[in-house]
Amino acid sequence: MSKLFPRTALWSRRLRAALAVLATAVAMCGVVLAATSTPSSAATCNGYVGLTFDDGPTGSTSALLNVLRSNGARATMFNVGQNVQNNRSAAQAQVAAGMWVGNHSWNHAHMTSMSQAQMQSDLSQTSSAIQSATGIRPQLFRPPYGETNSTLQSVASSLGMRQVIWDVDSQDWNGASVSQIVANASRLQAGQVILMHDGIQNTRDAIPQIMANLTSRNLCPGMISPSTGRAVAPDGTTPPPTTTPPPAGGTCTATATTTNVWGDRYNTSVTVSGASTWTVVVAITAPQRVSTIWNGTATWDSSGTVMTMRSNGSGNTFGFTTMTNGNSGARPQIRSCTAG
Structure with a gap:
């Protein structure tokens, strides 16, 4: 019996080791299954909207990114050039968090009062600052205050950017409450873009409710297409047309x-x-x-x-x-x- 004991102990150790490997494999399979279940949720997206945040990066950008990530939201950050220059790490954090970055001028001036040369210098300097900090050259431009003209659009286009305004104004800049911001955002339709701002507490507090409303309507946050200026899937593909033919009926x-x-x-x-x-x-x-x-x-x-x-x-x-x-x-x- 004494000669058999070491073999029994050895077999026992090998069995425990095998079971440990099996348990690890099962756990890993569980992880794989969990990971592969993610795309199925994307199938519920019947359209995409563009969440946008102007005037960053700010001292609150990190808090904004945390809220967006915890709610599964991606957004386009229209950054001010001098803010990027003064807070490069926050601009880098935007990209690291999966956000897209756009040009929002150097210092948020009224650009329609500028000469063409001044516009060119302003937007070029801003795009260079964003590219230097993040490695990404902006393809989107939002004029401060939504003020624009044909000259400004031409300058933006010459720098490889499409101008993007907005379809829905959250009014967060105007002191809107959390409930008002949520109500305004509820008007978003597929393909549309909403204006919000970095650095506003009420806006951050509204994001979970905004996302819940979008989810209930099978809408998902997407990127803004540099070709059309409309919200599309995060991989850049165009969703199905969001306008259906009018129903059959009489005339009016x-x-x-x-x-x-x-x-x-x-x-x-x-x-x-x-x-x-x-x-x-x-x-x-x-x-x-x-x-x-x-x-x-x-x-x-x-x-x-x-x-x-x-x-x-x-x-x-x-x-x-x-x-x-x-x-x-x-x-x-x-x-x-x-x-x-």
Whole structure:
């Protein structure tokens, strides 16, 4: 028996070792299964929206990135050049966290009052600072205050950037509460872009609710396409068209009136007659963009210039604000009105 004991002990040790290896393999398989389950969640994305944050990096950028990552959100950070120069590590952290970076001018000046040479210098200096800090040359440009003209757009284009304004203004810069920011963000439709800002506590507090609302509508944060200026999948692919053909039904009449005009934007009011429920298709002339809508539910085609507005029980008059983006003469055109 004494001669057999060492063999029994050896066999026991080998068995324990084998079991340990098996347990490790099972654990690893569990990890693999968990990792491969992630793409299935992406299948629930029926459209993408562009979350954007202006004026960074700031002393709160780290806190913003933590909230975004903990809620599974990616965003485009429109950075101010001198802020990047003064806080290179925060700009690097943006990219490390999976965010995209864009150009938001050197010091947030009113750029439409600049000469073409001054615009060129400002945007070039900003892009160089961002590239130096992050290794990425911006392909997107957002003009400060949304103020732009054809000269500024031409300068941005010459530097390889597409101008991006916004479809929805969160109003966080205007002291909006958390609930107001969440309510404003709930208007986002597939392909659209929302304006938010780095460094605002209410905005950070609103992000979990914003993400919950998007998820409930099968919308996901995406990148902004340098080709179209619309939100697409994070890998840059274009989602299916977000504007569906109007439903079959009778005809109605939609009449558009320009009610207010400012230097950079104007309001349009549309009155529908002949139907209590309706679908109106409106065409916007690029590079104009609609920033706000009311009394209707809007979707957009992939170009971002054709809006389909549907009644939502708020009556037969709806409206929207259009940013001129340097084209102050064009006005929206009614393409069709369908009852039902």
